Amino acid sequence: MLNRRPEKKMQGAILIMVLWMIMLGLILVTAIAANIRLSAMTVIHHQEALQDWSAILETVNKAHMELIIDKMPKITADTTSLYNRVSKENRFDGRLITLSYDTPKDIRVRIYDLSGKINIARLNQKKLTDLLEQQLGEGNKKIPELVDAWLDWVDSDNLKRLNGAEEAYYRKEHTGYEPRNGLLTSVDEIRWIKGFDEVFADIDVSAVFTLLGNASGAVNPATASREVLLMLPGMNETLADNLIKARKTQPFKNMAEVSVHLTPTAIKQLTGWFIFQQSSYYAIVVYPDSNVEKNKKTQTVYAYKEEVRVVNASRPPVVLSVTPYAKVTIEN
Secondary structure, eight states: OTTHHHHHHHHHHHHHHHHHHHHHHHHHHHHHHHHHHHHHHHHHHHHHHHHHHHHHHHHHHHHHHHHHHHTSOOOSSOTTSHHHHHOOTTOOEEEEOOOSSOOOTTEEEEEEEGGGSEEGGGOOHHHHHHHHHHHHOTTOTHHHHHHHHHHHHHSSSOOOOTTOOOHHHHHHTTOSOOOOSSSOSSGGGGGGSTTHHHHTTTSOHHHHEESSSOTTSOBOTTTOOHHHHHHSTTOOHHHHHHHHHHHTTSOOOSHHHHHTTSOHHHHHHTTTTBOOSOOSEEEEEEEEGGGSOTTOSEEEEEEEEEEEEOOOTTSOOEEEEEEEEEEEEEEO
């Protein structure tokens, strides 16, 4: 009997090892099956992504054609001409549009005339102050500090203004960057300037600002989005909505046509802010319909974005920048 105990212990150990081997085998089979499923799903999603990418690029090329068509001479006599069949004045205001040529199903496209955005690189001190007063309220004590910080950022020297911020400030705050000492090179750069990140915390700066468009910093009210209009002095939600509604039936061509939809105070404050001409700079935004939440008026989507310059119909668009996965605020 004493001799059998080691045998039983050995048999028990072998049994435990066998059970462990079976369990490990099951785990391995399960893991392999899961990896196969994951690989299969990855392939499927990759194919879908490639299909979306192909459809997006096709739509972008057709958007280029749309801009060329828009630059063609306007013909009023021949109502069957390609231009008159598809053209609509000031339709490049970021609205969802249908292009002249058929585009892939379930792909959406918007075109923004950058005359409808604020050229942040060209703001003078008066317009900068106007924007800050619109955000913070007239007479806010922070405004002189913000203006000085801005001027210190863009000037070419390292001399600190009374309420400004130069190299020493940014080093002390461990920001990892120093003043540009020149024009801004991206719209997001405004958030790096002392105090500005707080001012524009709830603003999608890429939706309202540009480095292109009108050199004066003025905007075209015929193509400006609701977000841009609300940035301007004297504007409120009611006035912005009135302008957008009115221009759908009567495109604005001068200040007199805009003024009838504004209050006298707003008209006075907006002096110098409006310009009534298209630019040669545009942003093309293309994205799958699946990226959009239904029944939501304003939302953020990830889209392919290009900025292009189109001078006339005889020259192809010049692509200035490409962002394959841009965060874009849209209005439905």
